[in-house]
Amino acid sequence: MNLLRQVTIDDTTLRDGEQSAGVAFTRAEKCAIARELVAAGVPELEVGIPAMGDDEQETIRAIAGQIKGQGLNARLIVWCRMCDFDLDASRDLGVDMIDLSIPMSDGQIFHKLGQSRDYVLRQIATMVPKALDAGFEVMVGGEDSSRADLDFVLEAMETAARAGACRFRFADTVGIMEPFGTAEIFRQLRSNSDLELEMHAHDDYGLATANSLAAVVGGATHVNTTVNGLGERAGNASLEEFAAAVDRLYHVQTGVDQRQFSALSQMVARASGRPVPHQKSLVGASVFTHESGIHVDGLVKNKETYQGLDPEWLGRQHELVLGKHSGTKAVLHIYGTMGIALTAGQAKSILEKVRSFAETYKRTPARQDLMTFHQQIMASEIAH
Numbered sequence: 214m215n216l217l218r219q220v221t222i223d224d225t226t227l228r229d230g231e232q233s234a235g236v237a238f239t240r241a242e243k244c245a246i247a248r249e250l251v252a253a254g255v256p257e258l259e260v261g262i263p264a265m266g267d268d269e270q271e272t273i274r275a276i277a278g279q280i281k282g283q284g285l286n287a288r289l290i291v292w293c294r295m296c297d298f299d300l301d302a303s304r305d306l307g308v309d310m311i312d313l314s315i316p317m318s319d320g321q322i323f324h325k326l327g328q329s330r331d332y333v334l335r336q337i338a339t340m341v342p343k344a345l346d347a348g349f350e351v352m353v354g355g356e357d358s359s360r361a362d363l364d365f366v367l368e369a370m371e372t373a374a375r376a377g378a379c380r381f382r383f384a385d386t387v388g389i390m391e392p393f394g395t396a397e398i399f400r401q402l403r404s405n406s407d408l409e410l411e412m413h414a415h416d417d418y419g420l421a422t423a424n425s426l427a428a429v430v431g432g433a434t435h436v437n438t439t440v441n442g443l444g445e446r447a448g449n450a451s452l453e454e455f456a457a458a459v460d461r462l463y464h465v466q467t468g469v470d471q472r473q474f475s476a477l478s479q480m481v482a483r484a485s486g487r488p489v490p491h492q493k494s495l496v497g498a499s500v501f502t503h504e505s506g507i508h509v510d511g512l513v514k515n516k517e518t519y520q521g522l523d524p525e526w527l528g529r530q531h532e533l534v535l536g537k538h539s540g541t542k543a544v545l546h547i548y549g550t551m552g553i554a555l556t557a558g559q560a561k562s563i564l565e566k567v568r569s570f571a572e573t574y575k576r577t578p579a580r581q582d583l584m585t586f587h588q589q590i591m592a593s594e595i596a597h
């Protein structure tokens with residue numbers, strides 16, 4: 214595997230993330246999310262769609278004013294259809310780059326635009342120089358690339374490069390790619406073009422992060438992500454998953470501070486009204502919580518026994534709890550941390566109470582519940 218040592222994250226929480234049905238950020242929320250993303254070291258943000266109108270443009274201007282005004286180093290990008298109306302709407306917003314999007318698949322070219330492949334190539338050749346003249350760096354967004362004829366995608370990329378674009382975004386718009394095919398496609402794109410290559414993945418089969426990693430293996434230089442994997446339908450590749458996996462599993466640097474992910478995730482969950490599932494990898498509330506007796510016993514002896522991913526990388530810690538699947542070692546350990554030394558017999562009696570409690574209340578007993586169990590067994594010992 215001939216991997217790059219670095220990949221650039223272009224986070225689209227504020228564009229595709231907000232396209233999640235029912236999600237609508239306020240200007241203040243968008244500015245706050247942008248600030249936190251940049252503070253976490255995310256180098257590129259896709260911040261909105263100027264063609265939506267004055268309000269969206271004002272929000273984009275506010276984000277740009279804030280980021281540039283504070284001298285922060287992030288490239289700001291807007292999404293546009295590849296047409297004059299959208300380009301004109303993007304002028305004077307203070308952003309650096311424009312994504313001029315145009316379909317690559319025959320289905321979208323014919324049925325959505327009512328056009329031909331020749332039209333697409335002509336539009337690229339005409340619109341890219343106009344956007345350059347307007348002062349933007351230009352990315353060509355290849356919508357629905359994953360259902361397109363790859364030879365046509367390569368032709369479109371060549372046209373884009375000749376017209377002066379610096380990047381091509383390969384969009385798996387309907388989320389039908391799988392990792393092995395993705396790596397192969399990106400190898401072909403990489404060996405035929407010098408453009409920067411960005412992967413835009415959707416999670417319809419739960420493969421957005423895997424496909425984004427595969428794109429990097431194949432030669433992608435940039436990856437589009439969203440916080441908590443927000444985005445159209447099942448969402449996009451999650452920032453947290455992609456950044457952690459590409460760093461820890463592939464040793465490819467993103468420059469993003471993973472210890473900021475919990476705070477970012479909570480902020481976006483609140484602003485989007487989409488709570489993070491307890492077991493969502495890396496940022497879910499329960500992903501470093503252990504109940505099973507054998508695991509807790511192992512972790513207490515040496516945390517390496519059941520740790521594949523160090524929670525400290527994310528500024529988090531393991532939590533050990535008691536529940537239906539606990540063993541006596543966990544009971545002894547957890548009561549020990551509460552300053553209570555149990556005998557083996559007492560631990561067994563408490564374990565029975567813990568199991569019954571967990572089934573009845575369907576939750577982990579809290580510290581106060583554990584104190585009550587202890588008082589009960591002590592009272593019963595005195596009574597006998």
Ligand SMILES: CC(=O)SCCNC(=O)CCNC(=O)[C@H](O)C(C)(C)COP(=O)(O)OP(=O)(O)OC[C@H]1O[C@@H](n2cnc3c(N)ncnc32)[C@H](O)[C@@H]1OP(=O)(O)O
Nearest residue numbers: 232262264265266294295296314315316325326356386445
């Ligand atoms: C895969 C993606 O995520 S692409 C991004 C999609 N995001 C969004 O749609 C969210 C924001 N969208 C909006 O606010 C609105 O749809 C707007 C402002 C962009 C456009 O609104 P309207 O002008 O009312 O058009 P509407 O959305 O109803 O229809 C889309 C039009 O854009 C055209 N269009 C779609 N993609 C492109 C493209 N890449 N280049 C040029 N035109 C395009 C369609 O053909 C259609 O025009 P037509 O009726 O002449 O065929």
Ligand SMILES: O=C(O)CCC(=O)C(=O)O
Nearest residue numbers: 314354355356357384386
């Ligand atoms: O054309 C692009 O920039 C990608 C648009 C997008 O969000 C998608 O295709 O899913």
